[in-house]
Amino acid sequence: MELTNHRSAAPGSAVGAATLPLSLTVVRHGQSTANAAFEAAEAVGALDVGISCRDADLSLTALGRSQAEALGRWIAARGEGPLPQSLWVSPYLRAQETAEVVLATLDDAGLPLPDIRTDERLRDRELGILEMLTSAAVELQHPREAARRRLLGELRWRPPGGESYADVALRLRSLLRDxxxxxxxxxxxxxxxxxxxxxxxxxxxxxxxxxxDKVLRAGAVGNTAITRWSRADEGQLRLDCYNAAPHLD
Known part of the structure; x- marks a missing residue:
């Protein structure tokens, strides 16, 4: 199922409780070919993951597709309550494929599909010269950069030609306004x-x-894991769950 924009943005409105979504749910894409390759390489301290395509062009593995199917079935069964009304998707292939699988599952169940849009601001963090390098390769080939990363911390460290987490946050603040x-x-x-x-x-x-940093040390966000906020009575988004994957149990 091709992801196309079904609806244009609503007119602007004043910022306040009434403009918050009822709920905001974000899921990570299913397992990608790079996820699988990095897991295998990091386990043995390898320097090369054997991937030469752009980060944006990485596709799902068979496991990644099955994870996305499980997520779609869980959403179709109203695992988190009412169905989503709006779907915003990263332009990267692995996210697009995940969304396509979820939408196909909803469609097969005869359920209404959400309004869909692809937004560049949801893309993955860009790592510049360190893209597709394992931890061992970074330490060997760019020791000064590895040391700078430890000094600055994850939020502030920006790899040459890439983005810091703070840079990602900046574009997401813009997205949240929209x-x-x-x-x-x-x-x-x-x-x-x-x-x-x-x-x-x-x-x-x-x-x-x-x-x-405490959240980062607790472990990576899982493939198709769910993080959700709901609008509280006081007009704020309140965290319901983080990095949860009941559909994979």
Whole structure:
């Protein structure tokens, strides 16, 4: 199923409780070929993951597709409540494929499909010269950069030619303003990447650098894991769950 924009943005409105989505859910894409390759390479300390395509062109593995199918079935069964009304998707292939599988599952069940849009601001973090390098390769080939990363910390460190987490947060702040305008009082689903999930926590939950580091140390965001906020009575988005994957149990 091709992802096309079904609806244009709603007119702008004042920022306030009434402009918040009823719920905002973000899921990481299913397992990609790079996820599988990096897991295997890091386990043995390898320097090369054997991937030469652009990060944007990485596709799902067979496991990644099965994870996306499980997510689609869980959403179709109203695992998190009412169906999403709006779907925003990263332009990267692995996120697009994940969204396509979820939409196909909903369509097969005869359920209404959400309004869909692809947004560049949901892309993964860009790592510049360190893209597709394992931890061992970074330490060997770019020792000064590895040391600078440890000194600055994950939020502030920007690899040459790439983005810091703070850079990702900046574009997501812009995206959230548009989500508020386009999807006030609606249920919104985002399909994106681990860096997007983490920076949404940083922004929405107002995590400072130390709190964010604690979240990072707790472990990576899982493939198709669910993070969700709901609009509270006081007009704020309140975290319901983080990095949860009941559909994979």
């Amino acid at each position: 989500v508020r305008e386009a999807d006030a009082s609606r249920r919104v689903l985002l399909v994106a990447h681990d860096a997007v999930v983490l920076m949404l926590r940083h922004i929405i939950d107002d995590l400072d650098e130390a709190e964010l």
